[in-house]
Ligand code: SF4
């Protein structure tokens with residue numbers, strides 16, 4: 465897909481303006497998934513701004529974000545990186561055959577206490 | 593007082609205690625919670641993308657059902673509350689989204705975002721009142737040191753959820769005081785437990801939830817309370833050797849309506 469189109473589409477979908485970012489890194493500093501991410505929240509912001517999206521689309525970092533909104537709440541510039549990560553993740557899983565989780569994966573993940581909430585949330589985040 | 597009530601999928605399955613005690617306590621406090629008919633699951637997490645419409649319709653229909661009865665809507669699960677409240681906010685603030693959603697609602701009539709949404713804790717604080725609650729307590733939980741674990745969904749985004757100060761909340765501690773126990777404040781009471789990422793990466797949940805339990809214990813907690821089934825699951829699976837229970841169960845104990853059941 466055309467690089468500029470992809471960038472503009474993600475910005476439109478997320479409602480985020482990455483140009484507001486002042487590169488302070490607070491979002492990444494507060495992110496509970498930081499250690500498990502290859503690209504961190506502040507990198508998502510600058511990479512989307514630069515149209516450097518393909519590496520993000522194939523990164524497992526997309527599936528480590530907890531949607532906890534810590535980065536959005538604490539960003540001093542109101543950038544809300546979580547919304548940008550969500551838009552990139554949706555762009556990835558909306559591609560044909562790109563579902564991260566399928567129903568056949570589920571039985572192996574179950575134990576007798578796991579709440580339904582975990583399954584429906586994972587499906588919403590990982591599957592289209 | 594009469595309100596519409598949305599329990600959500602998990603409260604009918606793995607988190608029956610959250611639902612059951614919420615209803616019993618409401619009755620003891622003179623509140624009637626009328627369950628919305630034919631509700632569907634909220635989906636567990638709010639999708640922030642502006643072009644996601646279908647995934648938000650179940651919440652819109654829940655909100656509309658409460659509006660049709662001219663009742664405020666009460667939720668109790670943190671996740672349901674977050675999804676329903678964020679959806680309502682999107683309808684109120686994003687005209688394009690609201691128009692698109694309402695195209696699906698044609699047969700039922702438009703929904704305009706006017707339903708008031710209260711989490712059960714907000715209902716206690718703002719509608720019942722913690723003073724009135726204190727007067728209804730039958731067996732005060734004196735001497736118990738209880739850590740309130742908020743997690744992320746109840747509080748954030750703060751500008752939308754508007755429940756409490758997202759960085760220094762007090763609503764659950766105030767409830768704990770009202771029922772005679774002592775609240776324990778600890779460092780990561782408003783940080784994420786690992787959430788649904790436990791499905792992908794149990795090690796992440798282990799780290800986050802383990803830290804939460806450790807910090808609560810270091811501050812002297814005998815018990816942790818939460819409003820979220822997934823938080824409870826993650827804390828219990830990852831090192832909680834003190835009880836982790838729903839706030840509604842604690843409330844039921846104090847109000848003297850916690851009978852033993854077999855479920
Ligand atoms: S906290 Fe906000 S301003 Fe700072 S790096 Fe992150 S997105 Fe940019």
Ligand code: SF4
Pocket residue numbers: 491494495496497498505528529530531532533534535536545546549
């Ligand atoms: S929403 Fe995602 S990126 Fe932001 S702080 Fe939470 S886990 Fe990190």
